[in-house]
Amino acid sequence: MSVLEPELAAPVPGPVRTVRRERGVLQRPGFWLALAFTALVVVAAVAPGLLTGQDPLEIHLAQSFAAPSAAHPFGTDQSGRDVLSRVVHGAGQSLLIGIGATALGLGGALVLGLLGGLGGRAVDAVTTRIVEVLYAFPGLLLALILIAVFGNSAGTQLLAVGVASVPGYARMVRGQVLSVRGSLYVQAERVLGHSPARILFRTVLPNAFRPLAVLVTLGIGQAIVWATALGFLGLGVQPPAPEWGAMLNAGRNYLQQAWWLDFFPGAVIVLFTLSLTALGRAIRTAVQPGGHR
Known part of the structure; x- marks a missing residue:
């Protein structure tokens, strides 16, 4: 596993270009579609009862493998459970894992990246070796080790995805700080006699972290994909819990007779990931006017 590393172009001064870029982003239909779908998933995660009144765990064997209809827009699964309600209730767990894993990855990356970028040569060498070891360590193998130690759970998924994302973020934090x-302008502040603490907190850190803030949106989408992959392999939350990856894993055995079991959860995962990516690129365009459109 590795983190997406988009180009981080140096900011170009000029408020006129920034305004034009922001207006261009807001005028794109794709941006508003992505924002609307992301908001819909957030509503599903925070208040699933607003989107469905069905119980995602309620079993109705007489309605097993019911095709999509007005009563069940996404159909039912092998136990007669409403697939729409399971997708809606699964949004909370998937979004929580995505946000938590991204926060964990960024937190570890900040420690390693700041030590490497601000420390001496010895500290930089040590942190660089740690990042290289993490890069060389297969993410799936790391997940298997963590699951063997802590068992299958949402927390294990979060931990595995978060730790696996640390090296990619750490390299970018170190590069930006350096x-x-x-x-x-930092050299000019030193000539003016500003203290090292003032330069660090008022100049170095804000300018280094502003481009990296864009990665939060992209990182959440990537983390959700990783967590879903672990769930599909049976290494995450176990059935009958409504989790997107576990739903895909359960539905793959019935593709010929009930295509909707995998189609609808898979479509939501793809659309949500694409929406987060589109929002991340839009934010990058707005905050980095010198970057690619």
């Missing part, structure tokens, strides 16, 4: 620390 770039900003060696910039002309």
Whole structure:
């Protein structure tokens, strides 16, 4: 597993170009569609009762494998459970894992990246070796080890995905800190006699982290995909819990007779990931006017 590493172009001064970029983003239909779908998933995660009144765990064997209809828009599964309600209630768990894993990955990356970017050569060498070891360690193998130790659970998924995302973020944090620390405006502040603490907290850190803030949106989508993959392999939350990856794993045995069991959860995963990616790119365009459109 590795984290998506989009290009982080250096900001170009000029409020006129920034305004034009922001207006261009807001005028794109794709941006509003992505925002609307993301908001819908967030509502499903926070208040699933607003979107469905069905119990995701309620079994009706007489309605097993019912095709999509007005009563069950996404059909029912092998136990007669409403697939729509399971997809809606599964949004909360998937979103929680995505946000938690991204926060965990960024937290570990900040520690390693700041130590490498602001420490001396010895500290930088140690942190670099740690990041390289994490990069060389297969993410799936790491997940298997954590699951063997802690068991199958949402917490294990979160931990595995979060730790696996640390090295990619750490490299970018270190690179940004080194770039900003060696910039002309930081050197000018040193000449003016500003204290190291002032330069660090008021100049280096804000300028280094502003481009990385865009990765939060992209990272959540990537983390959800990883967590879903673990659930599909049976390494995450176990049935009958409504979790997107577990639903895909359970439905793959009935594809010929009930295609909707995998189609609808898979479509939601794809659309949600694409929406988060579109929002992340839009934010990057807005905050980095010199970047790619």
